[in-house]
Amino acid sequence: MSFIKDQQQEFRELADWVIDQTKMAGASDCKVSISKKRAVEINYRDRKPEVIKEATTQGLYLEVFINNRFAGKSTPDFRKSTLAGFITDLIDNAKIMEEDPFRTLPDPKYFAGRSTADLQLADPAHSGLTPEERHAMAKAVEDACLRMGGDKVISVEAGENDESWEDFVKTSNGFEGSSKGTYFQIGASMTAQDEGDRRPAGYHYIGCRYRSDLPALEDVGSKTAKRTLDLMGGKKIETETLPIILENRGVGRVLGGLLNPMSGGSIQQKRSFLADKKGQTFASKLLTVQDDPFIPRGLGSKLYDDDGFPARKRDLILEGKVNEFLIDWYYSRKLGWEPTSGSISNLIIPPGTRSVDDIIKDLGRCILITDYIGGNSNSTTGDFSVGVIGKLYDKGQFVQNVAEMNIADNHLKFWNKLTEVANDPWLYSQLRTPSLVFEGVVVAGI
Amino acid sequence: MKSIPRRKFIQGAAMAGGALLLLPDLEAGMLLSNEKSGNYFLKEFGIDEILCRKLLAKALSRGGDFADLYFEFTLSNYLGLEDGKVNQSYGDISLGVGIRTVKGDQIGYGFTQELTEESMLSAAATASTLCNMNATPVSSSFARPKAGNYYPVALDFNGIPAKAKLPVLQSINQKCFALSSEIAKVNAGFSNAVKRVMIVTSDGIMAEDLIPSGFLYASVVAERNGKREQSGWNLGGRRDFSYYTDEVVNQIATTAVNNTLKLFDAIQPPAGEVPVVLGPGVTGILLHEAIGHGMEADFNRKNISTYSTMLGKKVAEPFITIIDDATNMNLAGSINIDDEGIPGKKTILVENGILTSYIHDRISAKHYGVEPTGNGRRQDFQNYPVPRMRNTYMLEGPATPEDVIKQAGNGIYVENVSNGQVKIGEGDFAFYVSQGRMIENGKLTSPIKDVNIMGNGPKMLANITLAANDLEMYYGGAGQCGKSGQGVPVSFGLPTCLVKSLTVGGTQQKGGQS
Numbered sequence: 001m002s003f004i005k006d007q008q009q010e011f012r013e014l015a016d017w018v019i020d021q022t023k024m025a026g027a028s029d030c031k032v033s034i035s036k037k038r039a040v041e042i043n044y045r046d047r048k049p050e051v052i053k054e055a056t057t058q059g060l061y062l063e064v065f066i067n068n069r070f071a072g073k074s075t076p077d078f079r080k081s082t083l084a085g086f087i088t089d090l091i092d093n094a095k096i097m098e099e100d101p102f103r104t105l106p107d108p109k110y111f112a113g114r115s116t117a118d119l120q121l122a123d124p125a126h127s128g129l130t131p132e133e134r135h136a137m138a139k140a141v142e143d144a145c146l147r148m149g150g151d152k153v154i155s156v157e158a159g160e161n162d163e164s165w166e167d168f169v170k171t172s173n174g175f176e177g178s179s180k181g182t183y184f185q186i187g188a189s190m191t192a193q194d195e196g197d198r199r200p201a202g203y204h205y206i207g208c209r210y211r212s213d214l215p216a217l218e219d220v221g222s223k224t225a226k227r228t229l230d231l232m233g234g235k236k237i238e239t240e241t242l243p244i245i246l247e248n249r250g251v252g253r254v255l256g257g258l259l260n261p262m263s264g265g266s267i268q269q270k271r272s273f274l275a276d277k278k279g280q281t282f283a284s285k286l287l288t289v290q291d292d293p294f295i296p297r298g299l300g301s302k303l304y305d306d307d308g309f310p311a312r313k314r315d316l317i318l319e320g321k322v323n324e325f326l327i328d329w330y331y332s333r334k335l336g337w338e339p340t341s342g343s344i345s346n347l348i349i350p351p352g353t354r355s356v357d358d359i360i361k362d363l364g365r366c367i368l369i370t371d372y373i374g375g376n377s378n379s380t381t382g383d384f385s386v387g388v389i390g391k392l393y394d395k396g397q398f399v400q401n402v403a404e405m406n407i408a409d410n411h412l413k414f415w416n417k418l419t420e421v422a423n424d425p426w427l428y429s430q431l432r433t434p435s436l437v438f439e440g441v442v443v444a445g446i
Numbered sequence: 447m448k449s450i451p452r453r454k455f456i457q458g459a460a461m462a463g464g465a466l467l468l469l470p471d472l473e474a475g476m477l478l479s480n481e482k483s484g485n486y487f488l489k490e491f492g493i494d495e496i497l498c499r500k501l502l503a504k505a506l507s508r509g510g511d512f513a514d515l516y517f518e519f520t521l522s523n524y525l526g527l528e529d530g531k532v533n534q535s536y537g538d539i540s541l542g543v544g545i546r547t548v549k550g551d552q553i554g555y556g557f558t559q560e561l562t563e564e565s566m567l568s569a570a571a572t573a574s575t576l577c578n579m580n581a582t583p584v585s586s587s588f589a590r591p592k593a594g595n596y597y598p599v600a601l602d603f604n605g606i607p608a609k610a611k612l613p614v615l616q617s618i619n620q621k622c623f624a625l626s627s628e629i630a631k632v633n634a635g636f637s638n639a640v641k642r643v644m645i646v647t648s649d650g651i652m653a654e655d656l657i658p659s660g661f662l663y664a665s666v667v668a669e670r671n672g673k674r675e676q677s678g679w680n681l682g683g684r685r686d687f688s689y690y691t692d693e694v695v696n697q698i699a700t701t702a703v704n705n706t707l708k709l710f711d712a713i714q715p716p717a718g719e720v721p722v723v724l725g726p727g728v729t730g731i732l733l734h735e736a737i738g739h740g741m742e743a744d745f746n747r748k749n750i751s752t753y754s755t756m757l758g759k760k761v762a763e764p765f766i767t768i769i770d771d772a773t774n775m776n777l778a779g780s781i782n783i784d785d786e787g788i789p790g791k792k793t794i795l796v797e798n799g800i801l802t803s804y805i806h807d808r809i810s811a812k813h814y815g816v817e818p819t820g821n822g823r824r825q826d827f828q829n830y831p832v833p834r835m836r837n838t839y840m841l842e843g844p845a846t847p848e849d850v851i852k853q854a855g856n857g858i859y860v861e862n863v864s865n866g867q868v869k870i871g872e873g874d875f876a877f878y879v880s881q882g883r884m885i886e887n888g889k890l891t892s893p894i895k896d897v898n899i900m901g902n903g904p905k906m907l908a909n910i911t912l913a914a915n916d917l918e919m920y921y922g923g924a925g926q927c928g929k930s931g932q933g934v935p936v937s938f939g940l941p942t943c944l945v946k947s948l949t950v951g952g953t954q955q956k957g958g959q960s
Contacts, residue, residue, distance in 0.1 A: 045748070048552065049576065050551065050552055050553065051552075051553045051554075051555065051830075052553070052554045052555065052575055052576050053554075053555040053556070053572075053830070054555075054556060055556055055557045055569065055572070057828070058559065069533075070533060070535070071534075071535035071536070071537070072535070072536050072537070073536065073537035073538065073539070074537070074538045074539065075538075075539040076539065076541060076542070076559040077539070077541065077559075086539075090537070093535045093537065093608055094535065096535075096607075096608055096609045096612065097532060097533055097535055098531040098532050098533055098612075099533075100531050100533035131575075154748075154749050154750055154871075155748050155749060155750050191748075191749075191750040191871045192871075194872075197752045197753075197754075197755065197756070197873070197904065198752065198871070198872050198873070199749075199750055199751070199752060199754075199870075200869075200871055201750065201869060201870065201871040201872070231872075234872070236900075236949060239717045239718040269528070269633065269667065270631050270667045270669070270674055271631075271667055271674075271676055334529075373867050373868075373869060373874060373875070373876045373900070374735075374865065374866055374867040374876025374877060374878055374898050375867075375876060375878060375898045375951075376864055376865055376878040376880075376896070376898070378676070378895075378896050379676075380667065380674050380675060380676040381674070381675065381676075383714070383895070383896040384896070385878065385896055385897050385898035385951045386876075386898055386951070387867075387874075387898055387900045387951070389874075403872060403874055404874050404900050404901070404902060404949060405900065405949065406717070406876075406898050406899075406900050406949060406950075406951025407951065408717070408897065408898065408951040408952055408953045409953055410953070442717050442952070442953055444717030444718055444900075444949055444950060444951045444952060445718070445719075445949060446718065446719050446949070
């Protein structure tokens, strides 16, 4: 099996050629991004391969600026004979755009200060992974899930997928960056027979940059079965106001409603309920959200952002206050603010000291929310509403599984109800969030 | 690598869609599915029958039931207006072939972006690794299926200079600001793609199509007494440029502004179970989530759908008939041929309350011993097809809309929805109501907004107690259905109907305080 070789030099030569051609064709400035990725996917069902998929993809994305007019386009075709026409077409597109004084490449002074840290994004062992090992990994997860699921199992789908990628970015005003990475994912989904026609489906997938960081395959399979069996008998209960715990891995579903309104685009376009909250306390003091790009092997780790600005560790929300917005170059100019970086890396909510099990014992009647369904969040007003699935406890004792229920609130009220942060950050995501406890939440049911 | 920013294409997707009358179906019968699509890959890329046969033979060189090739060339464009200027142009070129080997319900899949013989043979070899048997023969000839033409293209977007689209966006912007002094911001976008496909199967099908898609949208922020609200509207589907007339532009601008201004008076309803009336049109997303996904036959052949044991059984009142249809003119989910080369058709899922058919691709059709329903769809050549909906709607019932609202007594009325989700095995679903009204004593009262509604598909279907005579279809083009990591355009439709009880996710308990 062939994997991507080091292609930085080839990418650099192509980027230089594209920049030269684009400038010669009339662009004031341009930015070219080139990437190549190889991905493999193996899925098993009923103890045989259900899907075997493998391919290499490549892409070149070019942005051109002509006296404050802008256009961008991508192509998979790297041949210079066709790229020449691609560049000309893109220049023609840019020329007919309306002039926008804010459409420029970033000021190069903001490119300075990039870290040289080794983020360990690419696992050298990836190229040694054989087809037989991939099949064995998927089979081991499937076996463990079937074993733990027992006679409740209707179906198990287990899989392994992995990829290696390499990219290169260069601008006509002096920015150059490159990165390489790998990603491995294993996991399964299981459907179980419940009462009547209900067939609860649970899933458990784990992704890592390094193969050696994956948990034991058997644990992944059995955890899938356990999470599925935990859904059995799920029913809605009477609408009730009570404490809820958002399980660590799902916190992003609600937290996402805070991130979008923190972006420069939302603020400048008047679609942000947080626009006038800079420096103000809008949430419980227990809420701190850090953006840390330097976590070794982190799924969101990076040395520079989409504008080419050096990545840096920062507090977005500090003890309930909006500390820093996500302001990219374009909207920084429109707002007349300093840019801060418009994109996130790894988001961290610093963990607390107690486990979810311990917390539940002290909460009385409460619901641990383990999954979501549907829902949305209005970035202009802060209103959100989302379906929830979980487990009802009373004084630490399990009462029943709940499904088909809903939580709704306004973010400006909801985050003030945060009363405790658990000690269990979820490490297999760009969002490294621990479980969060909220009190006095209306959970809608019957 | 940064391809076209996905959000640029989907930022209109959260907006409510159009609601016009269903247009009549076109009789099938054209030799090619779209008259401009014939022999494109032969002319442009030299893909002839000999080469196709060679690739299919490679894909079946280690055995398999059948193999297929899916050639695709798509040009996508987006033009965006912000702060009064059309200042963003994004484009994307997608070219490649996906090669699939199928054995029973197992799939081997390879794809390549290079249409060279060497690369394509390599992708075929990847697909063939699924099997380890003797080679399966490839058909000695290929026949072109007869299919309808549900989206004739007169003014192909690729033939329109980008400059021609600028005045359309400027016109939307001006109209929105002219409609109300409370409008603070207008974003507008023109998203369109032209996809050319050729499907060649080892059992002798060769089909081509030219598939337009896209939408024009306006998204509006209004300010009143220090409060802000945002909403929008889009229209589109499988249209060419000639669709976007002044009348359509007016409709988009007017609806976007009206939708936004209504929200200033909106409240969140009390939480809990209440009767829910679904207004006509875009609310058909309820059928898509609550029923349609559960009827996709891959879930049923694996026995993981809540509908797995319901075929032939009564699932709804006798006045309910639900259809998944590829043949509605210009709707976003219409397809002349599916992505396995099967002509698009109309499939009755529920007839007079009885579950009559699942939604099939070739694999599931073989499993159930039925004809494929033409629902094998995929996002692009990088993905293999799975059963997907097209345009899903319910036929009209006997009541008037006023009767339905009156019958509800006290509950909520749903006007616009933005998104939904379903859990296939449990049948539980949710959809997000961006706009609606309270129903009090059988009459529409206060506007409501931003409410998630939950239910269970089979229970909900059984609980539709009344339907009106006012079926409307969703004529937006931004509706994307996601499954197995693939997005495909879909549409839906519904007459006004009453669901006896669903859970409304409000912020306060009934009769209590927030």
